[in-house]
Amino acid sequence: MNVVATQPKQKPSLRDWLKTLTFYELLLGMKATLTHLLNYKPITLQYPHEKRLLPENYRGMLALLRYDDGTEKCVGCDLCEAACPSRVIRVVSAEVPEEPTKRYSKEYYMDMTRCLFCGLCVDACPVDALGMTREFEWAVYDKRQLHLNKEQLLAIGDRSYPVREKRLELQHPNVAFFNVAFKNLPQKEI
């Protein structure tokens, strides 16, 4: 419109005058919007009704996993707690009763309000007891519902990983520590 006044002092050419008089630049913009109206191709996804395809390596809700016979994989080594940059995880490790060489996580808490889904705990786990699921719809009304305990984490793992890893003979979690292959023991199948 009156762009002439705001521009540095120079004599506007006849062309500029014509452009101003005919609203040339305004019409260009309006043509752009009308083009979008006529070639209407929305990029919207109607979210609750249709969902985006998640990428193959999507990092969603964390979960604790089990072996195929239902025993927990977690050996209570605390490495995930050490690896976590946001202090999400708290593990209370304990000995298995009557088996003083074996340990397990007596309590396992995750404060998902702080989790940034980096996946470092999953990488750190020596027995692959942690997994990242493809769940992401975790909006809740109460923030405290995001403080998960061991049972809840196991339940998430149960519903997200229907195919469980086979627990081999003699492969007690404590034996498979750090995924090191021992010569006298069979290799862990993946």
Next chain:
Amino acid sequence: MEIGLRLAVSLAQIAAVMGVVMLTVMVLTLAERKVLGWMQDRMGPMEVGPYGVLQPIADGLKLFFKEDIIPAGANKFLFTLAPILALVPAMIGFAVIPFGPSLTIEVFGMQIKPFVISDINIGILYILAFASIGAYGIILGGWSSNSKYSLLGGLRSAAQVISYELNVGLAIVGVILLSGSLSLVKITEAQAGGFWNWFILAMPFPQIFAFVVYVISAVAETNRVPFDLPEAESELVAGFFTEYSGMRFAFFFIAEYANMILVSCVAAALFLGGWNAPYPGTILGYIGLDSVAWMENVVWFAVKVYFFLFLFFWLRATLPRLRYDQLMRFGWKVMLPIALGNIVLTAIAAYFFPR
């Protein structure tokens, strides 16, 4: 008896026009969101009803049941009065708009004009006068809220509406010079017989400049983008109605849309021939259906009005907001001289080539 009947007929006409206007407002609230969405590669409202067509009803229900808050420290009387002052003038202007041909029909022995509520001989002046009162609603609403954002919005609106109402009035003068009447019915009738007789193109002096000035000023007067400084979201929360909620907010909202329809109707009636078709006569009249030829005229009026309403949305999707000094400079230094020059030239042309 006679006066009672006349009153009843008038009330029926008023109810019909109000109904149509409110229905159009409902359609517009949806259409605006849809058109804006489509222009921005979005979908607009999609949840309520098929393709979101019931959204205006949901919005209306929501606003109706919302808590009605009067902020502490607000001037209660003016705070309550302001939405009414904004809505009533916007609605009342429709009384003089001719929606269709000026036939008269006989009802109970009375001559009734069905397509205009009241054909007063100062029609356009009446609309301008009430448009000015509508500005009070905005200014008082801004002032009485006891909030800095509202006050700033109200002040901006005061300056803007005064500046641009001047241009609206001056742009209309050219048309009045050519038609020789202030009555919208007479102005529309003077443009009969094809689009070359519309005042935007009519000899002796086409009012194309006045038309452009009028449309831009009308956008400014209704506080729409790119002149939406009184309610600039990114600067003033919501401008003059920041503190309003519930039905009071709805009143401002309806007033804005009713004003849009009103200025569109005036633009169609003054510059684009009102209910006249762009060709002489009506097609329905030519094929012998004279009794329903008014339908064609009403449709043409609706088409013109909806074109302007679409233009409002289109501008909103395209243009960014003006800065305040740009708005004032544009109003006083560009639009006003153009409008004045148009009056001078039209007057000279109308003197030498009387219609």
